[in-house]
Amino acid sequence: MAEDRDTEARWYVVHTYSGYENKVAQNLETIVENRRLQELIHEVKVPVELVPDIKDGKEREVERKLFPGYVLVKMVMTDDSWYIVRNTRGVTGFVGPSSKPIPLTDEEVDKLGVDVREVSLDYAVGDNVQIMNGPLEGFIGIVEGIDTDAKKVNVKVSMFGRETPAELDFTQVKPL
Incomplete structure (x- = not known):
């Protein structure tokens, strides 16, 4: 040493x-x-x-x-x-x-969970985001809610003429 x-x-x-x-x-x-x-x-x-x-x-x-x-x-x-x-x-x-x-x-x-890290997001409630991976990859949705503790974002996606809610990780979406 x-x-x-x-x-x-x-x-x-x-x-x-x-x-x-x-x-x-x-x-x-x-x-x-x-x-x-x-x-x-x-x-x-x-x-x-x-x-x-x-x-x-x-x-x-x-x-x-x-x-x-x-x-x-x-x-x-x-x-x-x-x-x-x-x-x-x-x-x-x-x-x-x-x-x-x-x-x-x-x-x-x-x-x-020993280190508390600040998370900065490029989007807010009401913004349009694109889903980057997962079963909804490629879809565009509207941010309905953000849970910083769980690092999740609630997005409403329009699929087949219906509004479908989805809970995604912060890393799965990017702002448009």
């Missing part, structure tokens, strides 16, 4: 002792703050989901770790950042070969 590897912050998966995920995340955030390493280590997350739990006849929402034993770290991989994360109490190592941790792919990051 002689040279700095990359200048772009990527998401890496860090393996921890089971039950130490929150402590590792807290320790890493403290180290980053104290040593002013915000340009190297950008974000630390322990992915959780809310699940219903019934205790004493009462239902309440409880956080459950999606990946017990793992913490996600968005960082610029350098010798210094690798050393800091690797030697944080509770960390057993990075996911990947020991000499070169493997960052998550953009597809994996999207599926995990």
Whole structure:
């Protein structure tokens, strides 16, 4: 690990002792703050989901770790950042070969929902769009609604003299 590897912050998966995920995340955030390493280590997350739990006849929402034993770290991989994360109490190592941790792919990051990315669209409700792929490829429709969270667009397509609604991904349509 002689040279700095990359200048772009990527998401890496860090393996921890089971039950130490929150402590590792807290320790890493403290180290980053104290040593002013915000340009190297950008974000630390322990992915959780809310699940219903019934205790004493009462239902309440409880956080459950999606990946017990793992913490996600968005960082610029350098010798210094690798050393800091690797030697944080509770960390057993990075996911990947020991000499070169493997960052998550953009597809994996999207599926995990750890990175919130702004989506800019070239169309709005009421605009005409052309469908680029799928069973309706080549058809032109009118945008009825846009769901940025699900990355879906609702389009009304005129087929065989009838208006037919279709829900498509953002990538399946382009503005006219």
